[in-house]
Amino acid sequence: MQPFTSHTGRAVGLLRANVDTDQIIPKQFLKRIERTGFGSALFYDWRYGPDGSPDPAFELNRPAAAGATILLAGPNFGCGSSREHAPWALADYGFRAIIAPSFADIFFGNCCQNGLLPVVLPEAQVTVLARRAEADGEYRITVDLTARRVTDGEGFEAAFPFDDYRRDMLLQGLDEIGKTLLEAARIAAFERRRAALALGDRA
């Protein structure tokens, strides 16, 4: 996994509430058996009209959004299906961080597994950032995971909560499986204890 320490980049606002993973990546694109190549299908039904041409009104298609690497989103972002194709598509498109007032649980975890940093800030602050990003094509935001802080060049500064376990993983780009396998002895001991419980060992 690509480590995440600090990232500075342009931002784009998509401030709708309850954006679900069906919108982030519609199901007709879930049939790939690889982890890559989903970026072109990101927000497909919103990004493109029925004839396949880009919809100029959609937030990500506006000229100011070109090259954005930070997505400013609305509350409960990523609700719905558990498809990890959603963070894959966001990352493949070029996003490194998402700032929103809240995230759906599974989506939050899936982002962390892929080096895409989900940052929770109050709605009013996300709105401020989105307004600045829209007004100025040169505007940059810095998301610093080491310091758990979001800043911009215009004096904005806000701390965000982030748990230590996931922060360590992201800072070091650690593979969670490798980490868990260090506990192999404990897992084996648990399995011996578990054998005494009636928990699903099938005949």
Next chain:
Amino acid sequence: MSRPRTLFDKVWEAHVVSGGGTAPALLYVDLHLVHEVTSPQAFEGLRLAGRRVRRPELTVATVDHNVSTGDRRLPIADEISARQIAALVRNAREFEVELFDLDSPEQGIVHVIGPELGLTQPGMVIVCGDSHTSTHGAFGALAFGIGTSEVEHVLATQCIVQSRPRTMEVRYEGMPAAGVTAKDLVLALIRRIGTAGATGHVLEYTGEAIRALSMAGRMTVCNMSIEAGARAGMVAPDETTFAYLEGRARAPAGSAWGRARRDWSAWTTDTGAAYDAEVRIDAAALAPQVTWGTSPGMTAEITDRVPDPADAPSEADRQSYRRALEYMGLRPGTPLEGLKVDRVFLGSCTNARIEDLREAATVARGRRVASGVRAMVVPGSQRVKAQAEAEGLDRIFTDAGFEWRNPGCSMCLGMNDDILAPGERCASTSNRNFEGRQGRGGRTHLVSPLMAAAAAVEGRLVDVRALMQRQPAPYA
């Protein structure tokens, strides 16, 4: 005496391998369900790292999401679906995981077959790369959806890293009226607390109305917990649970059955145990529910009208209401009862069990699908289909003009060819009314099986309670 604990506390604490407290815990997984859409990249990851599946015997795979519900003897028309299904067959063989393939008599939607085979049992931790894994909580298991990286993690370690969620009791007071079902109970909850109302929580459903539900009804309720933002939903096991499990193919049998049953009765919430949050819902006051918008929280009673965005509680809500009404092609103030439908979908892991089909058949029997309406029934599994055919339900449906299809997720997410055309309005027993979920531009109204059948025969959304009174003989 030890501190009183909730059902969730007990299941959680029994599965902590290491960690916990304020740090995330490593939890042991008793049952890992796998399907074709969220697993290929996980198996590929194992292969690249030279890892094995730690406990193949605790892992079960099936194909459901993108299988065709048409004729199974035909080759799979969609080349990419075929590739994904073939990948699962190959992975299951290579990693020695049991697979219920397309031609297996056990094939079906992953959340239908787990319980039906008796794989799902009280007190277990169950995971699957699918958000509706919450369904299995109906048995007093802690069951939740995971992403593909986590699928790979569980395959390799039989464990999952989780931070401890909070608990919320959802207590239904009183008994619902006839015609008001499990689906209505859970839609009413989501309407009340919103689609993020339970974020970070595990729900425990309690109260008389829950106790009175069949296992199918409890599964419907737990299934949609995720639509309220919850990590999982649970119902404490009782005689209904044990009666359901007894004799199932993979449930304990013989002397193991007696022991399991005894052990299972301990999976309940102790008197005096505290939840972090509580919601009370008056079940007796509910009418059948129907969604009017593009999120399951946008729900009303069938006797209500389409809301006016101007009355929404916040500016953000006003905007999303407006957007939803535009997408749904609805005007504020229009009565929900009477909205014309083009399609009806009876299926999905929410409502495609034998009990759901029996219920819908009570309405379909002796009636005809309204002209201009295309209605389909997609059983949740091969077993459900076979059972329904043995009971003659298929004939009731086909005589009424419904299509009788093969099991799979089908139009719940429209990954196969079962999709809505743009602008088509559909009464659906599935769980998500998101934009485009059932096909780009398709307009979904989530309802119970009774309400879906009623919509099919009337050609519009109606209050099924009136229809039921006109048909005194219930289906036996």
